[in-house]
Amino acid sequence: MNWFTKTFSSTVGRKIVMSVTGLFLCSFLVVHLIGNLQLFRNDGGEAFNIYSDFMAHNGIIRFMEIILVLGFLFHIYDALVLTRRNKAARPVAYANSHPEENSSWASRNMGLLGTVILVFLIVHLWNFFVPARFGGLEAVPDKDYDNLYSEIVLAFKNPIYVAIYVISMVALAYHLIHGFQSAFQTLGLDHKKYTPFIQKFGVAFSILICLGFASIPLYFFFFV
């Protein structure tokens, strides 16, 4: 192994990969939410459909899609490698243990929360990304773009989907509440001037982003 692969396969290095990919995925969440807010426009989905057509066919977005997939893959792969290593580091469990006395639940269950998010991601891609990207949607009459909006209206009439989406956003919020500030620590970015702000911002970011996403299925279920 050369120095580069050695660095990023050490425990410290793999966490740096987790951190950088995690923050990148946070930036994706912001872009994704801002785009989705067009669903709340009272225009029968016109603006949203034009936007989703652009997202499905624009060259730059296609390129960023590859980066995004790589971001997810590295984040998940290193999570698996580290989890296996961490489990192996304690082969015999304590008979009596009280970790709640010294650490938060979310910080100890990032793998569980991440797994919930991964299952959600697969359901979510299957619901909307696959038909929008690879065909399977009906075109909007007299327009040259597909009607993803009507697909969303249909999906969120189903209370099971609404429940899956809302629960998953709660899991994502807890994942981010620990993950956002933890990512900065992992990069060694720690300073008494900035860390308290990063920690507070991280909690606000996690809650607002996830509330924003969760509001979409709830809005369609109750109000459309």
Added chain:
Amino acid sequence: MAGSNPNAKLMDLTLKVWRQKDKNSPGQMVTYPVKGISPDMSFLEMMDVLNEDLLRKGEDPIAFDHDCREGICGMCSLYINGRPHGPERGTTTCQLHMRHFKDGDTITVEPWRAAAFPVHKDLVVDRSAFERIQQAGGYISVNTGGVPDANAIPIPKSIADKAFDAATCIGCGACVAACKNASAMLFVSAKVSQLALLPQGKAERKTRVENMVAQMDIEGFGACSNTGACAAECPVGISMENINMLRSEYLYAKATSENI
């Protein structure tokens, strides 16, 4: 016992203790009644009382680590009621007093659990993995010449304080025991930042962090999830800031050192 309260009510307790004959034998939790414990005793003195009782009965006493019994050597360990060094914050087991328990309590006592800290016998674990990490770089190589003048090397007080705080690590391993990943990051980071902060440590700064992290990984400790359990349970209050410093030291070293 000097200063003990003659009117203090003696306690009867039930102990559930991990017993394991040797490294290769399977172990199990064994229940022992302990009677007449003074609240002024330390946890280790209570263990001594139990061991004397076992010896009188002709049974094998419980092996546990201890040395100074003043909270400064880092020898005592014990995972007591689900917490390293017991329920009190900022305390080693030898400084944990029985007044923090109640008459009739059941107390579980387990060894540190980590692949890198194999159990020798009962509650004694082999912590030589820490020694090997230290040997990989936790030192400064100085030629000892004449005694230098005081204040010949200027060190700002804030830096000296941080280095001293890191240097208070007694290497007990509570951080590893508390961590859900059995990670040694708090220990290693205390050793790395203590030396990296001071001018004398700067010369070997890059190779030190590279080699100590490499050895930490070889020993089979887990990765750091920033749960903060280590710092919360550390008997001398080593802070998570050290872990963050280790990471920036590591990144800087990996990016700029001569070691390919």
